[in-house]
Every structure is written in C-alpha cells, then in structure tokens.
Amino acid sequence: MMKTVLKYGAGIAAALAVVTLLVIHVIGIEYGWARWFLMLAPVPVLFISLLMGINEQKKFYYQNEINYSQALFSGILISAFGTVLLLMFNIIYHSLNKNFADEVIAVILPEMKNLSYSEEQQKEYITQIRNTYTLQGQVSSAFMMLITGIVFSAILAAFIRNKDTFTQVFKK
Numbered sequence: 001m002m003k004t005v006l007k008y009g010a011g012i013a014a015a016l017a018v019v020t021l022l023v024i025h026v027i028g029i030e031y032g033w034a035r036w037f038l039m040l041a042p043v044p045v046l047f048i049s050l051l052m053g054i055n056e057q058k059k060f061y062y063q064n065e066i067n068y069s070q071a072l073f074s075g076i077l078i079s080a081f082g083t084v085l086l087l088m089f090n091i092i093y094h095s096l097n098k099n100f101a102d103e104v105i106a107v108i109l110p111e112m113k114n115l116s117y118s119e120e121q122q123k124e125y126i127t128q129i130r131n132t133y134t135l136q137g138q139v140s141s142a143f144m145m146l147i148t149g150i151v152f153s154a155i156l157a158a159f160i161r162n163k164d165t166f167t168q169v170f171k172k
Contacts, residue, residue: 004057005053005074006081007053011049012079012086013086015049019045046079046082046149046152047152050075051156054066054078054157058071064162065162066161066162067161067163070163071157071161075154076150076153079145079146079149079150079153082149083149090138100133101130101133104133
C-alpha cells in the first residue's frame, strides 16, 4: 500500500515542481497566461494522479474490490504525501532563490501601471505577492492543495469503489 502512496505522492510533487520550474525559468512569468497556468496546473495533475493511484491500490492491494472508505483513505494518503513533498520543495526553492518575489514584482509592476492601478492598489498587491512566498504563504498553499486532494479523493472514491459495504452493513 505504501509503495503506491509513495509513488503517486512523489509523482504529484515532481510533476508540479517540474511544471513550475519550466514555466518560471523557460517560458517566463512575463506572460499573463503563464501565471494562470501555474495556478491551474495542480488541478488536473492532482486529479489524474489520484485517479491512477486509487485504481492501482484497488488492483494490487485490495484485489480489485475496494469500498468507499478504502478508496478515500488511499486518496487522502497520496494527497498528504504529495503535499508534504511539494511543500518541502517549495521551501527549499524559495530559500535558495530569495529574490523570487522581487522577480515576480518586477514583471507585474509594469502591468499594474498599464492597467492604471493606483499607488495604494499597487502596494497592496505587492504585499500579497510577498506574503505568498513566505513560509506561512507556502504552508497555506499546501493546505489548500491537501483540501483539494481530499475533495477529489471523496469524489473519485465514490466512482472507483466496487464493493458496497454500506448495504452489507444494513442487511445484517
């Protein structure tokens, strides 16, 4: 069971880390679509990884018969492990690249001026950007990823389960 959790949890973290690094350092965050892509990329990566991971758990660990709680538990473990790995990556990356927030601000500041943001709006947005890359901001982001993973796990578990323990309990 843990082999699958480790494999798919690490897959989530690695995929998101690679996508993030490619977009930031190869494509560049100068493009508005790249920032949207970075915000939305975790959704399909997380969903597909959980789908594959829970199905693998069903096939190899539960001998093709999995109930809702087993599928949900598997998805939560995969989400939790992937979240912790990605959080560790982000903390290490931002500690090595201490100027990252300033780089983002340097790209976004001309856009804000072009969109006629007031000085007050610019300062507020810059503060939000700086807060995003603090330890607290990274933990908050990881927590949101974990919550999303739990919700996806609950949805996927309902469709992947093929062993109905609910009606078995009530028939006794």
